[in-house]
Amino acid sequence: MKPCRFEYARPGSVDEVLDLLAEHGSEAKVLAGGQSLVPALNMRLARPTVLVDINDVFDLDNVAETDRALRVDALVRQADPRLRRIPLVAQALPFVGHFVTRNRGTLAGSIAHADAAAELPLALTVLGGHVVVASKNGRREIPADEFFVSHYTTELRPDELVVETVWPLPRPGESFAFEELAQRHGDFALCMCAVTAGADGLRVGLGSVVDRPTLVEVDPKHPGASAAEQVDPPGHLHASPQYLRHLVEVLVDRAVARARGAAA
Amino acid sequence: MTTAVGQETWVGRPLQRLEDDALLKGLGRYMDDIEPVANVRHAAILRSAFAHARITRLDPSAALELPGVVGVLTGADVLELSRPFPVGVDGVRPYYAAATDVARYAGEPLAVVVARDRYIAEDALELIEVDYEPLDPVLDPEQGELVSDRSFSYGEPDAAFAEAALVVRERFTFPRWSCQPLETYGVVADWDEGSGVLTAWANFQGPFTLHSVAAGALGLPGSRLRLITPSDSGGSFGIKAAVYVYVVLIGLASRKLGVPVRWTEDRLEHLVGSAASTSRRTELEAAFAADGELLALRYDVLEDVGAYLRAPEPATTYRMHGSLTGAYRCRSVAARNRVVLTNRCPSGLNRGFGGPQLYFPLERTMEIGARRLGLDPAAVRRRNLIAADAFPYRTPSGGLYDSGDYEACLDDALELVRYDERREEQAAARAEGRLVGIGLACVVEPSISNMGYVTLAQTAEERAGTLPKSGNAEGATVAIGPLGGITIRIATTPQGQGHKTVCAQVVADVLGVQPDEVEVLTEVDTSTTAWTVASGNYSSRFSGVGTGAVYLAAQKIAAKLQAIRDHLGDESLSLRRAAGIAHWHPDALPEGMEAGLYETAYFAAPNLAPPDNDDRVASSAAHGFLVDVAVVEVERATGEVRVLDYVTVHDAGRLLNPLLAEGQVRGGFAHGIGAALFERVVYDDDGNLLTGTFMDYLCPTAPDIPRLRLGHRETPSPFTPLGAKGLGEGTTMSVPAAMANAVADALGVEDVELPLTPSRVWELLSR
Numbered sequence A: 001m002k003p004c005r006f007e008y009a010r011p012g013s014v015d016e017v018l019d020l021l022a023e024h025g026s027e028a029k030v031l032a033g034g035q036s037l038v039p040a041l042n043m044r045l046a047r048p049t050v051l052v053d054i055n056d057v058f059d060l061d062n063v064a065e066t067d068r069a070l071r072v073d074a075l076v077r078q079a080d081p082r083l084r085r086i087p088l089v090a091q092a093l094p095f096v097g098h099f100v101t102r103n104r105g106t107l108a109g110s111i112a113h114a115d116a117a118a119e120l121p122l123a124l125t126v127l128g129g130h131v132v133v134a135s136k137n138g139r140r141e142i143p144a145d146e147f148f149v150s151h152y153t154t155e156l157r158p159d160e161l162v163v164e165t166v167w168p169l170p171r172p173g174e175s176f177a178f179e180e181l182a183q184r185h186g187d188f189a190l191c192m193c194a195v196t197a198g199a200d201g202l203r204v205g206l207g208s209v210v211d212r213p214t215l216v217e218v219d220p221k222h223p224g225a226s227a228a229e230q231v232d233p234p235g236h237l238h239a240s241p242q243y244l245r246h247l248v249e250v251l252v253d254r255a256v257a258r259a260r261g262a263a264a
Numbered sequence B: 001m002t003t004a005v006g007q008e009t010w011v012g013r014p015l016q017r018l019e020d021d022a023l024l025k026g027l028g029r030y031m032d033d034i035e036p037v038a039n040v041r042h043a044a045i046l047r048s049a050f051a052h053a054r055i056t057r058l059d060p061s062a063a064l065e066l067p068g069v070v071g072v073l074t075g076a077d078v079l080e081l082s083r084p085f086p087v088g089v090d091g092v093r094p095y096y097a098a099a100t101d102v103a104r105y106a107g108e109p110l111a112v113v114v115a116r117d118r119y120i121a122e123d124a125l126e127l128i129e130v131d132y133e134p135l136d137p138v139l140d141p142e143q144g145e146l147v148s149d150r151s152f153s154y155g156e157p158d159a160a161f162a163e164a165a166l167v168v169r170e171r172f173t174f175p176r177w178s179c180q181p182l183e184t185y186g187v188v189a190d191w192d193e194g195s196g197v198l199t200a201w202a203n204f205q206g207p208f209t210l211h212s213v214a215a216g217a218l219g220l221p222g223s224r225l226r227l228i229t230p231s232d233s234g235g236s237f238g239i240k241a242a243v244y245v246y247v248v249l250i251g252l253a254s255r256k257l258g259v260p261v262r263w264t265e266d267r268l269e270h271l272v273g274s275a276a277s278t279s280r281r282t283e284l285e286a287a288f289a290a291d292g293e294l295l296a297l298r299y300d301v302l303e304d305v306g307a308y309l310r311a312p313e314p315a316t317t318y319r320m321h322g323s324l325t326g327a328y329r330c331r332s333v334a335a336r337n338r339v340v341l342t343n344r345c346p347s348g349l350n351r352g353f354g355g356p357q358l359y360f361p362l363e364r365t366m367e368i369g370a371r372r373l374g375l376d377p378a379a380v381r382r383r384n385l386i387a388a389d390a391f392p393y394r395t396p397s398g399g400l401y402d403s404g405d406y407e408a409c410l411d412d413a414l415e416l417v418r419y420d421e422r423r424e425e426q427a428a429a430r431a432e433g434r435l436v437g438i439g440l441a442c443v444v445e446p447s448i449s450n451m452g453y454v455t456l457a458q459t460a461e462e463r464a465g466t467l468p469k470s471g472n473a474e475g476a477t478v479a480i481g482p483l484g485g486i487t488i489r490i491a492t493t494p495q496g497q498g499h500k501t502v503c504a505q506v507v508a509d510v511l512g513v514q515p516d517e518v519e520v521l522t523e524v525d526t527s528t529t530a531w532t533v534a535s536g537n538y539s540s541r542f543s544g545v546g547t548g549a550v551y552l553a554a555q556k557i558a559a560k561l562q563a564i565r566d567h568l569g570d571e572s573l574s575l576r577r578a579a580g581i582a583h584w585h586p587d588a589l590p591e592g593m594e595a596g597l598y599e600t601a602y603f604a605a606p607n608l609a610p611p612d613n614d615d616r617v618a619s620s621a622a623h624g625f626l627v628d629v630a631v632v633e634v635e636r637a638t639g640e641v642r643v644l645d646y647v648t649v650h651d652a653g654r655l656l657n658p659l660l661a662e663g664q665v666r667g668g669f670a671h672g673i674g675a676a677l678f679e680r681v682v683y684d685d686d687g688n689l690l691t692g693t694f695m696d697y698l699c700p701t702a703p704d705i706p707r708l709r710l711g712h713r714e715t716p717s718p719f720t721p722l723g724a725k726g727l728g729e730g731t732t733m734s735v736p737a738a739m740a741n742a743v744a745d746a747l748g749v750e751d752v753e754l755p756l757t758p759s760r761v762w763e764l765l766s767r
Helices: A014-027 A037-042 A081-085 A087-095 A099-104 A107-113 A119-127 A223-228 A241-263 B020-024 B061-065 B075-081 B118-125 B157-162 B209-218 B239-257 B267-273 B355-373 B377-384 B406-417 B419-431 B451-457 B460-464 B499-511 B542-568 B575-584 B658-678 B730-747 B758-765
Strands: A007-009 A028-031 A050-053 A063-066 A069-073 A130-135 A138-143 A148-150 A161-168 A175-181 A191-198 A201-207 A214-216 B041-047 B053-059 B069-074 B109-115 B129-134 B145-154 B166-174 B186-192 B197-202 B225-228 B261-264 B279-288 B294-304 B333-341 B435-449 B474-480 B486-490 B518-521 B598-603 B620-634 B641-651 B709-713
Touching (some): A014 A028, A014 A050, A014 A130, A014 A161, A028 A037, A063 A081, A069 A081, A069 A107, A081 A087, A087 A191, A107 A119, A107 A161, A119 A161, A119 A175, A119 A191, A119 A214, A175 A241, A191 A241, A201 A241, A223 A241, A241 B758, B041 B239, B053 B075, B053 B109, B061 B069, B061 B118, B069 B075, B069 B118, B069 B239, B075 B109, B075 B239, B109 B118, B109 B239, B145 B451, B157 B279, B157 B294, B166 B355, B186 B239, B197 B239, B209 B225, B209 B239, B225 B239, B239 B261, B279 B355, B294 B355, B355 B377, B377 B406, B406 B419, B406 B435, B406 B620, B406 B709, B419 B435, B419 B620, B435 B730, B486 B499, B542 B575, B542 B598, B542 B620, B620 B730, B641 B658, B641 B730, B658 B709, B658 B730, B730 B758
Parallel strands (some): A007 A050, A028 A050, B041 B261, B197 B225, B294 B333, B486 B518, B641 B709
Antiparallel strands (some): A063 A069, A069 A161, A130 A138, A130 A161, A191 A201, A201 A214, B053 B129, B069 B109, B145 B333, B166 B279, B186 B197, B186 B261, B620 B641
């Protein structure tokens, strides 16, 4: 479990990072918290020739409120107390890894990694948030629902860096619920569900049982059953397809009931 | 030979561990901390990508060209430089430290790269070209190659079955699982061409029979394999016994390449290629009378030991042979034991070693029998427990249970859990539609293995031609230096159990000193330590024979000190002064007394003999007892199992240190919860390991372990010097059975499988 040989760069500014990414493209990999990347390096599943460590880019550590959204810079750690202002994230974070991994892992890193069984991509999708990416050619802001393509696959181009994630803040009367079931505390969930309930009705998203965070239209009277009809999860070592589909129904119903309860 | 120990002694006190101060400061000396020899190079191991394949070509030339690479040891070298590992069954396929022509499990070593550092070594692995010719793997134990098939019958099982009111016949599978200590295997090997001695440092844990096995494979007399263990080991729970295979492999690399070589196993290697428990399929038939009396048992065991029969296997199959009837006075039992090979990593020691595989079918069957007879499962246990006045009790298969009061333990456990109230609460919960269940397990926990039990894999006629075996002895040395400093040297290779603390307590009592005045050396050096073929840290033998040897050696020292005092007519002579005389002033010693104070003693349990001609064997010297009661609730919506209460009441003889005893029970419980709810090693149909990382091999973590409530009784063993029995494995044996019983009770079903994952439990619910 030793990584392949790589060059290590520790730039001090976003511009330097973007220069390096422009130069090395898909040969480069960005290191932020490293909680997914470093194990992948050690198992030689990731084999970048250049590792671009952004931990010295001090102007990537801000959390700013603008336009009823929280704009979270790329180096803000999952354990950062400022994130508690996003209720759905506050609910989801205890499920994200463990205390020590959240101290190091970043919000943006989890978004860029795009594990289909990760909580934060699902939360961003359900909230209707955005991902701000930058390259030497400029910035673009991608809606979360478009950003996530499939397992570990996003719209991020090789020369782009996720510089910011944008998390809408609660509107009056809006309430949130996050539910998941994992076999052990901190494991990737067998199934997860995030819900917002507000004036516009329900917004329901699923993770783990799909290959990307997925919004589903639900029947408000039978939210769980109607959600379960829309997924076709493959079974795996830890759970059968029937069980996973059943979990969708159970967790969606729970989350919806809890969000409605909180709203009432 | 027992000693009275009371409140005034150090033994019996919950003394904090003397080890902890250094360990908590990060000052432990583990395998990877020690640098015993200069200029060490680093090894990485190329492992088979297939579960079963002929290696038609293995070309390391590109790897050899990589700068920093010292050389490569291949399977062909292993074939040339070593012999197959000896094993206790004749005619099995030869097992070498690396595949020599055919790889038989995914992860089997094919070659070793030695380089300046581990990074380069791993880079070089990718440059070795291997051509595989895939062969069909065998994963189904029913199709596995049969390497041992023995049948046993004791008492009158056929007659008992003929008169039974109820016969329960069910099939149980205990899955392959593992230990996963924090510290993985590690070896430093240094072949000295001049002397022909291989010195190897490894975090080996015994049994030291395996030193003989390794020396045999290396073609060395035992005196030329100098095996040294570091003072600290980061857990083992059995699994590090099999590091001996890598002592040979890395030793051969050092021999071929002429450099000292270090290999530190990584977690991926540990999961794919160290060892795991056997998986066992048992068809168990039980004859009951209408009143719940257990009349007879008939086992049909199919044991999957993986790709090779690796010593000490088939020990898993026979470790519990004296306890086939468990805690019950049933006098008729039959067993057929078949041991088969499949294309999985070879099995090895794993906490509980054969116990979980026995008690899962036995205790499930007791529960099923009670259910079908309409009797309370606790009452059926009580009906059958061996009576307190029956000890020492000889089981039909030859086990000699030393002491106990099983019914009192059961009473304690039922009282602790408030059994009758729990049953009422269960009825009330069921009326509300909740799924609450209660499960028991009664487990006789053997400790101090008799190495002779493994020879049951041979017939009496085959055994007659070999050296009879009853190995179980341990050695220890106690010495006092010229300034009065006391040093103990032991060969029980602790892996975190606190042996230093307990040894210091024992010697403090005998010599009248404080425990922290006693230095305890835990490093074993097979060239200088007092050890036997049975030495090491397994079968929970430390508290019985490990401390027994220390106790006897300390008594020798105490007797010598007393003789000096008597000779000088000065009863008040201090230990330091008396010891000083033995060193500085031999002229003052009694006539005939040797100078110095350095005493070695060996202790062997007095009650162990080789198997007799009727295949009866006292498979262990001491037998503790425990009763567990699990109260669980299954969540109907998700199949999750929640533990509402769990109690365990132990009788492990005299508790030398109650604090450490509790730690052992809790550790065994955590491991047992792993087997019950989380852990199993899974291979796909092609023999690829699916549980190759901690994402899929689910060891429970701290938040996943339910609360445990403990009780203790102390019925001393008459066969160990301090009256102590082992207790490190009991809950690992009991918890899978008790939890399965509780979940089966909650669901009202009989066919529960381990581990009881949410998906599986939900599927039982939704049938």
